[in-house]
Amino acid sequence: MVAFQKTDWNDAYENGGNIANSEEIKSRWPVEAANFRANAKGELDISYGSEERAKYDLFLPAGESKGLFVFVHGGYWQSTDISIWSHCAKGAVDAGYAALIPDYTLCPEVTIDQITQMVAQAVNHAASKIDGPIMLTGHSAGGHIVAELGTTQTQLDKKTAARLTNIVPISGLFDLRPLIHTKLNEALKLTIDSAEQNSPAFKMPLPHIRLTAWVGGNERHEFLRQNALIANIWHGLGILTDAVEEPDKHHFNVIDGLLDKDSALMRTVLA
Incomplete structure (x- = not known):
């Protein structure tokens, strides 16, 4: 028998306060x-909708693009914007892929479902410009969003969804119900029903995709659990999955592999 102690849910999902030098890293x-951005080829602030934050940056390789790489930023659906994350396109661009980094309106101004719809709209828009396979990755809340786009309930156009190959959520959240017990929910405003409706762990994955759930080995236990959860459940639903715990990485440096086209993370994304 395994006994579980009562969980402090705020601490379970608190990253900055549990990572040494977190403010210096984020700065x-x-x-x-x-x-x-100063040295990259591409176009900034492309509009994909009427909302103020309905825009994306599209970075291009030196030659013809091999396909479209997508990175969706995190921030618990309620903070940061694309200006902080441009460098996460570097590995993909160096490998010859166009790289899309979409922005979206934040909670509580919109719901998590509306954010997912916005990101889908951005991917559809960029996919009309760039041919080839589409690989999705995102960090933390962004990991949740790209997993949502890989389900049979996806908001992607059929032609865009058919081009998906690998989905690699990084430190993602796939069962949102625990967040109801955190202070994060002051902005997220989740209920049991909306948490379940927005949890990709409860949905069927698209049958043609491959999922690799990626997390830092030194992350909070909840992120390790959620990472294993989605790979386990979606494997049982018939697709190829893997769960990777990258050694010696925490929530804020686990994305560093995106900057190197030869890293294990980027080889997985672009395989």
């Missing part, structure tokens, strides 16, 4: 992003 991201 580097806007600088790295600005440096990448």
